[in-house]
Amino acid sequence: MPNGPVSHNGVTSEEPKAVVAENGKAVDVQDKEVSTEGLCSISAYNQWTPLAVSGQLPRPRYKHGAAVVQQKMYVFGGNHNGRYLGDVQVLNFKSLSWSKLEAKPESAEAVSFAARAGHSLIPWGNKILCLAGHSREPTESLSVQEFDPQTCTWSTLRTYGSSPSSRGGQSVTLVGDTLVVFGGEGHGRSLLNDLHILDLETMTWDEFETTGTPPSPRSEHAAACFAERYLLIFGGGSHSTCFSDLHLLDTQTMEWSRPEQQGVTPEPRAGHAGVTIGEYWFITGGGNSRKGISESLVLNMSTYEWSVVTDLETRAPPTSEGSSLVMHTINGENFLVSFGGYSGRYSNQVYVLKTSLKSSAPLQQINETETNGITPGTNSSRKVIFEIEELQDKLGNRADFSKTSAQVVKGERNQIEDRLNQEQLQSLNLKQELANVENRNAELTEEIQLVRDQLSAEQARACKLENEVSEIQERLQKMDALEKEFELLRGEIISGSDEVTASSDQPPRGGGFWRWNG
Known part of the structure; x- marks a missing residue:
């Protein structure tokens, strides 16, 4: 549902009607004036508003990816009428104008962005990481690609360890300096609930063993990170049903749990989108076997309490399945930006919601448990890092150390750093050996x-x-x-021949016919 005239081969189509919610009621905004002064012109809180934009609108789509880098929203790929898309579209939040980028590989040997849907985009610095997704020519393992908006080039990042199998509809969540990949749909429509972690510093994949009961295999769910430690999984679907369950993974103890949800009861859904602002997790869109979900919800991740932000008429774009949702902050105001989706037909509209919720001061990590200063579930390398940090604290607190003592401590620190380097090297060697064994x-x-x-x-x-x-x-x-x-x-x-011989002594009584029948 474009919000302005759309040109197809030189033919301009009339603007269809759009529906937004005001004070909980659906109203027709076809003839309603929409400000073109940017996101700051939106005055009403907690209401989805269609955004007037300029430039050539992208093709309608769903199951695409979107990410914000430096005042711009980048949209990659998606699906339209069963066709995978491979274009790169950019919405400039300053000028509110669309443009299409002609992205290219970083080098002649590099691989460009393949048309795909169901992938995940993660902003990382001034670049964007793209993982997984379904395509016409699926690969065996999950690849990690990087897009540089400055040079408009794609590059494939080299990773170490055992890469996850290829999939689409998974969740990829940034937790500290790691990416956590969970679930999705693999080859042959097989549903997954495996967990893989990519260390962005060393670009090494790890598959950790977890305790507790993990979420059942699913795809098209939503995931979020809280307090730089906790991974939350909400909803999603299998081939026969949709879920409304909430799961929590403590990434330090690697233990799954089921928090007790408070407030309103969310409906089962899949294909929804989510974005976090502080301790608040906003969920919009999605659907189940009965209907599309019209309510936009928010979860307080510190209390696990759900509440309704706003409601829209069914099939309005922000209620769509497979839409993208990003957050952009201007002058201290937080805006949710929804694009595309499918709710009976494909959309290429942009909707914006200015939220009244403000993130509070950084929260303490809940349910923290430590033993002898070392968090359970950490490996020996992390233990050595903690030892270095403790030595640094001691050096800062004891200013009256003598020069000799300082040299001793410095020597110990160097030894610990050498141990750390040796263990990291040994870890890389073991991971390489493991990869070779797995290949064999x-x-x-x-x-x-x-x-x-x-x-x-x-x-x-x-x-x-x-x-x-x-x-x-x-x-x-x-x-x-x-x-x-x-x-x-x-x-x-x-026997018959003997009888004939015995009777041959008698004179013949005739010939011809009798000879054979007499």
Whole structure:
């Protein structure tokens, strides 16, 4: 539903009607004046408002990706009428104008952005990371690509360790300096609930073992990070049902739990979008087997209390399935920006909601438990890092240390750093060995499958030969019976010949016919 005339091959179509909510009631805004002075012109809080934009509108789509970098929203890919899209569209929040970028590979050997849907975009510094997604030519493992808005180039990042299998509809969440990948739909429509973590400093993949009960396999769910430690998973769907459950993973203890939800009861949904502002997690759009979800919700992640932000008429773009949702701050005001989606038809409209909720001061991490100053679930490398930090604290607090003592501590610190470097090197070597073993295992698995296929072919051939042998045996039995009958007839013929010989002494009584029948 474009919010202005759209040109297709030189033909301008009339602007369709749009619906927004005011004071909880749906109103027609076809003839309603929409300000073009930017996001700051929006005065009403907690109401979705269609945004007037200029430039060539992107093609309507859903299951695309969107990310904000330096006052601009970048939209990659998506799906339209079953066709994967590979374009890069940019909405400038200052001028409120759309433009299309002609992105290119970083080098002749690099791979450009492949048309895809169901992928994830993560802003990282002044660049954008793109992970996973469904495409026409799926790969075996999940790749990590990077887009540089300054040079408008794509590059594929080299990662270490065992990469997750390729998938779409997963969640990718930035937790500190790591990316946490959960679930999604893999090859053959297989639903997943595995957990993989990519360390963005070393670009190394890890698959951690968790305790507790993880979420059931699902895709098209939403995920968020709270207090730089806790991963929340909400909703999603399988092939037969949609969920409204809320799961919590403590990334330090790697333990799953089910928080007790408060406030309104969210409806089951999949294909919804979410964005966080401080301790608040906003959820909009999605649907289930019965209907699309018209309510925009917010979860207080410190109390797990749900509340309704606003409600829209069903099939208005922010209630769509597969829409994107980003947050942009101007002059201290937080704006939610929704683009695209599918609710019976594909949308390319931009809707904005100015939220009245303000994030509070940084919260203390809840349910923190430590043993001897070391958090459970950390590896030896992190333990060494904590030892370095403790030495630094001691050096800062004890200003009266003598020069000799300082040199001793410095030597100990160097030893610890050497141990850390050795352990990191050993960890990389072990991960490389593990990757080699996994590759060898994959090769052996292929060989075993080949042998199994050959064995199946030989078994089929043996079965065919057995059938032929059975037929030959039946023929031999028939030949034995015929041979016995032949011997019997031969005996009768010999007996008859003897009788004829005995009667040959008598004179013939005639010839011709009698000779054969007399």
